[in-house]
Amino acid sequence: MTSDRIWPPLFERLKTTTGASDQDLQALAALPFTLRHYRENQTVLRDGEQPSECCLIADGFCMRAKTIADGRRQILSIHIPGDLPNLQNLHYAAMDHDLVALSDCTLAFIGHRALKDLIRERPGVGDMFWRDTLVDAAISREWIVNVGQRSTYNRLAHLIVELRERLRLIGRVIDNTFAIPLTQEQLGEAMGVTSVHTNRILRDLRIDGVLELQRGTVKIFDEHKLQELAQFDGRYLHLSPSA
């Protein structure tokens, strides 16, 4: 994978959500990076680890997750190409959760040193990153709402719509069909329910003609019904910079 294919999703997103300038993005693209490949289910960064690099998802999906004492696990976020899932390590050395590959994926690692130098030289890059972490935080807050208040049926609809909107931004939605490479077990861990229950909710969505999920791919059949279930208000994604 060449540099040409690594940056576009990130740039697309930063331009749209943070209003990044072309100069700042060009400076970013000049940074050296190391590509590493991970396989489905492989842990990229472990809770407590202190990485000296930030990673950019070049291809594939990852997730943040926390495991509690009794072994139960909560998925905190799903990350797609163009995401910087451990940008926070620029400021806090230690991970407070795991970063795990959901699918086979390619990550570009960029050293903290180089990033910090760039930010010092071009404060606009720092602002851009800060904004990025703010959108990340806004997504986490919506995730709390999802887990705390919505019925599982609506919850799953919301999760799917959010992911679709983010994928759409980087051109990964075709014909209202897109990848969501989570097992039902993992979908359950994202929603705070069991895999058995997730399976039944998926069946309901299928029977109701809303959507179908097979081997990591979702097809939306009834957009109107889906909207109604998800009650999705995408302002929190800040798809226009607006600042």
Next chain:
Amino acid sequence: MTSDRIWPPLFERLKTTTGASDQDLQALAALPFTLRHYRENQTVLRDGEQPSECCLIADGFCMRAKTIADGRRQILSIHIPGDLPNLQNLHYAAMDHDLVALSDCTLAFIGHRALKDLIRERPGVGDMFWRDTLVDAAISREWIVNVGQRSTYNRLAHLIVELRERLRLIGRVIDNTFAIPLTQEQLGEAMGVTSVHTNRILRDLRIDGVLELQRGTVKIFDEHKLQELAQFDGRYLHLSPSA
């Protein structure tokens, strides 16, 4: 309330969690601000609003909350003196949730213009704030775990321990007793359960001799049991800067 009493909780927190320098803090303390008072339950900032100032909680408690279409509400975070609950508005104009006073409280409003000027002059102040928003995000992630995976009994214990640790940092815990000015209805909205169920869980905690909550004040009786229930791992609060 004079300037002397407004800054200490924030400074205490920033020194501990972001490793802020005295010079940066002094520069911060020189900023002009406007004090405003809010009464219990009063909305400070409404979803969609575009404030031109950031507020510092000088006294009292606030919360972030989101209300969904069917009227259900999720409390996203609890804010205590020294918190900057809408720092994100420096970068994103519009609120994507409500900020509401949980108790009568006093907020110091600082204009975005002045803050941005200071950040440009002293990049260390910007870093400090960025870090602050990162801790905020880490707290949100733990909140997801709490709502998604823990039993209500353990969930309430965790919520109480987290709040205690944050209050301890600003010197508001005495004799393992501290303020938590939420009604049972609100505690329920924070945990994603009803007020009736919250009431029963509180009764259980009382009967089991763990703690007592009366008129907005918690007293811990059995610290050991509480720890066991909460399974609290405070690393996410970043109580030492460590970067």
Next chain:
DNA sequence: CGTTGGGTTGATCGGTATCAAATAGCGTGG
């Protein structure tokens, strides 16, 4: 006082966990 907003308790219902078992899909090696 009377009013009001929280808190408390009981009865019942529904959603979700749990346990168990069968089925389907997929990669590997014979």
Next chain:
DNA sequence: CCACGCTATTTGATACCGATCAACCCAACG
């Protein structure tokens, strides 16, 4: 190509947690 084994998916039966509905209690306060 088929047999095997692993993992994910699917379905059923049952138990339990927490929602809902309804009442009542209590303390603060005008």
